[in-house]
Amino acid sequence: MCNAFLLHFSPFCFAFQVRFEVVTSEASYCRSLDIVVEHFVKSKQLGALLTTQDRNWLFSRLADVRAISHSFLSKLEERVESDMVHFTVCDIITRHCQRFRMVYVPYLTNQSYQDATYQRLMNENQGFKRIVEKLERSPVCQRLPLRSFLVLPFQRITRIKLLVQNIVKRTTPGTVEAMQAIKALKLLEKLIQESNDSISQMKSIESLVSLSAKVDFECRTLPLISQSRRLVREGPVTELMDFSLKDTERSVYLHLFNDYLLLSLQKEGGKFTVIDHSPVSDLRVENCRVKLHSLQKNLFRLHMSNKSLLLRTDTQSDKLRWISALSRPQPEVDFSAAQGKLCILV
The missing domain is CATH 1.20.900.10 (Dbl homology (DH) domain)
Structure with missing residues (x-):
């Protein structure tokens, strides 16, 4: 042409x-x-x-x-x-x-x-x-x-x-x-x-x-399906508990959405029991700094609506990704052992 x-x-x-x-x-x-x-x-x-x-x-x-x-x-x-x-x-x-x-x-x-x-x-x-x-x-x-x-x-x-x-x-x-x-x-x-x-x-x-279809709620039920909700990050972490208890740690699973966090126990067959949930707006996360000789590494403290959890990841990079996804980190606090408690944070 x-x-x-x-x-x-x-x-x-x-x-x-x-x-x-x-x-x-x-x-x-x-x-x-x-x-x-x-x-x-x-x-x-x-x-x-x-x-x-x-x-x-x-x-x-x-x-x-x-x-x-x-x-x-x-x-x-x-x-x-x-x-x-x-x-x-x-x-x-x-x-x-x-x-x-x-x-x-x-x-x-x-x-x-x-x-x-x-x-x-x-x-x-x-x-x-x-x-x-x-x-x-x-x-x-x-x-x-x-x-x-x-x-x-x-x-x-x-x-x-x-x-x-x-x-x-x-x-x-x-x-x-x-x-x-x-x-x-x-x-x-x-x-x-x-x-x-x-x-x-x-x-x-x-x-x-x-x-x-894979979850049941041990706590108050939260309707999951919403057009505005999207999954940000999910995966297992370890919760560290009071030394006075028989079990000092347990594996928990986090589903972080843009508006809510689900805390679950993973069951067989890819199913989950939700033991707690919290609005993202109520979350606060702190990076735990450990002493060089400490056996506990990759720790961070997660504050939810009604409780505070001490969590551990397998790797440092995984911890930093969770901290970034959950919220803007608060100023670092020192990690130190204390009698009767694994970690004391202000």
Whole structure:
């Protein structure tokens, strides 16, 4: 498309090529979406084998993605037809970003369910596997498997962002087109970030649901599942107790969330008994400095809402990571042995 005349203006030519690639790559993308929707999503043989839930998880909102992509392509093609040389695309991208958000964020968020559903059906449902492989052998698929079609929306939204980045680089700063490109790029970056945040939130909820099935509460019950809760750090530590007791130490397990800390005893089968919990806002941590000849190392004091614990980790680095995760450390205090107590802290 870039003729000999345009070659004398290479910056203009490069910008033109990138804009034209937005159009041609969108056309190719739409053709692929047509294949997956018409050939797989609408397959009666495949549909007869899928439950409503599996169908939703496997194909998510592919039909909606296709509809919006065709609308976007139509606007791009109209713009090219109006001026084959000086057409712009970033203002069209900007106007479509809200519609992109409505379908891409849910589709990208569903990825883990989509992958898990596909693997489960391929492993456990021989009828599903047989029909999918039969459909994949059709010439219309051009030897591409179903999974390659399912990941297209993930690839496309990133590809558009990269193309717009190139337009920004190739466009004269301060021009209307440059400002349109920068605006489009910011909206695309926001959309991708929102998708990433939504994916992270979904994974956090999944982990909370899984943990909730593994814990029982010896203390007051705390509802674990919350959209705003995320796991910061978890792992076993050793609690050092009063020398007057028969057992002077025990292994405890910490689940540190962004808003709460769970203190548990680990049981067989990966299960936990929660013996105490505290809001993160009530936590205070102190680094215990030990004497060189002391047998006890890697100690820190954790103050919770209603108790104080002396904890030990296996390594110095692990201790420092816990101190950092739990709260900002208070000034160091000296560690010293005392009769009847393992550690006395002010």
